[in-house]
Amino acid sequence: MGVGRRAKMVIVRLSSGDSPLSLLFHLMIAGSIRYVPVGYPEREKAQVIFTLDNGYEIRFRDPRKFGYVKLLKGDIGTAPELSRLGPEPLSGEFTLERFQEMLKRRPNAKIKALLLDQSFVAGIGNIYADEVLFHAGVLPTRQPGSLSRDEVGRIYEGIRSILTKAIEEHGSSIATYVDIFGNKGNFVSFFKVYGRTGEPCVNNCPGEIKKTKVAGRGTHICPVCQK
Ligand SMILES: [Zn+2]
Known part of the structure; x- marks a missing residue:
């Protein structure tokens, strides 16, 4: 058995049987996966439970029911969720040069819509897209064709540094997210714009944080600060 991640999904490869089997978990907005001993409290709050032969359970819990668990047979690369994904933003293949090339092919899209598009680049969600664009000083409605080389460089650097920091801090617990041991992530305290509507800008500029809607989010x- 091995556990990995692709885009925003957790993939557990199972060791039994001749043909490979994997479990795919998508936590969506409010899901969580817990690894607890059999008999641990709040079992009834889990929607899906896997009982392991070591006396532990994997419990998938999702109070808002947007998330899901799927059993994949054979090569996981052919699953619809996994076959059309863009590059992993923290991988070696996602270089600044490649990002520049990718943007050139989508000159008229809104930059935020592209960052959220899993077939463009995998794994960036709504919170991180906002934080990246604030970091870069770029408005989310800007189109790649209008971005300077410096702005593209700052967006690229923001993607890498903000995702790295968020992983180090074990993610962002807005309401319900916990890791497999039930611990909350600490990255919320590092948010500079997300959830700060009406607060003064952390850069001490004269602005205050505004909430709008871009790409339906x-x-x-x-x-x-963002231009
Ligand atoms: Zn500002």
Whole structure:
């Protein structure tokens, strides 16, 4: 058995049987996976439970029921969720040069919509897209064709540094997210725009954080620092 991640999904490869079997978990907005001993409290709050032969359970819990668990047979690369994904942003293949090339092919899209598009680049969600664009000083409605080389460089650097930091801090617990041991992530305290509507900008500019809608998603910006 091995556990990995692709884009925003957790993949558990199972060791039994001749043909490979994997479990795919998508936590979506509010899901969590717990690894607990059999008999651990709150079993009834889990929607899916796997009992392991070591006396532990894997419990998938999702109070908002947007998430899901799937059993994949054979080569996982052919699963619909996994076959059309863009590059992993923290991998060696996602270089600045490649990012520049990718943007050139989508000159008229909104930059935030592209960052959220899993077939463009995998694994960036709404919170991180807002934080990356604030870091870069770029408005989410900008189109790649209008971005300077410096702006593209700052977006690229923001993607790498913010995702790395968020992983180090074990993610962002807005409401329900916990890791497999039930611990909350600490990255919320590092948010600079997300969830800070009406607060003064952390850059001490004269602006305050504004909430708008871009690509159908709640979007947080500093109208002074982001251009
Ligand atoms: Zn500002």
